[in-house]
Amino acid sequence: MGKGHHQLPKIPNASVYKIDNSVVLMNLQKKLAEKGLKDPWIRNHVWRFEDYNRSKYPKSIFSSFFLQGYKYWIPLIGLTIAVESFLGIDYSGHGHGHEADSEHH
Numbered sequence: 892m893g894k895g896h897h898q899l900p901k902i903p904n905a906s907v908y909k910i911d912n913s914v915v916l917m918n919l920q921k922k923l924a925e926k927g928l929k930d931p932w933i934r935n936h937v938w939r940f941e942d943y944n945r946s947k948y949p950k951s952i953f954s955s956f957f958l959q960g961y962k963y964w965i966p967l968i969g970l971t972i973a974v975e976s977f978l979g980i981d982y983s984g985h986g987h988g989h990e991a992d993s994e995h996h
Contacts (some may be wrong), residue, residue, distance in 0.1 A: 908937040 910916045916933055923930055972979075 905934065908934050910934060913937055936960060 910920060910933060916937060918935060920930070
């Protein structure tokens with residue numbers, strides 16, 4: 892193992908993240924203040940909601956996972972349901988071997 896020239900990623904100073912850059916967090920802070928509350932750690936979430944980072948970072952894991960490719964999977968779900976209905980495919984478990992069981996009783 893020789894000496895590597897790997898540079899560590901640059902970690903930005905915490906003062907870079909300001910709540911003023913995010914409309915969502917400003918509204919949250921205002922609603923908390925109306926109730927007499929304050930979130931001292933709200934600055935830790937600024938990177939998720941900064942307006943200029945919206946294209947770089949997804950708003951949430953849920954939206955990025957489930958909405959990615961929705962143009963394809965929504966029609967495919969509909970097609971699957973239509974084909975199963977047309978072919979009479981039933982996953983409820985009724986009709987699988989019940990006729991044979993009734994003959995034996």
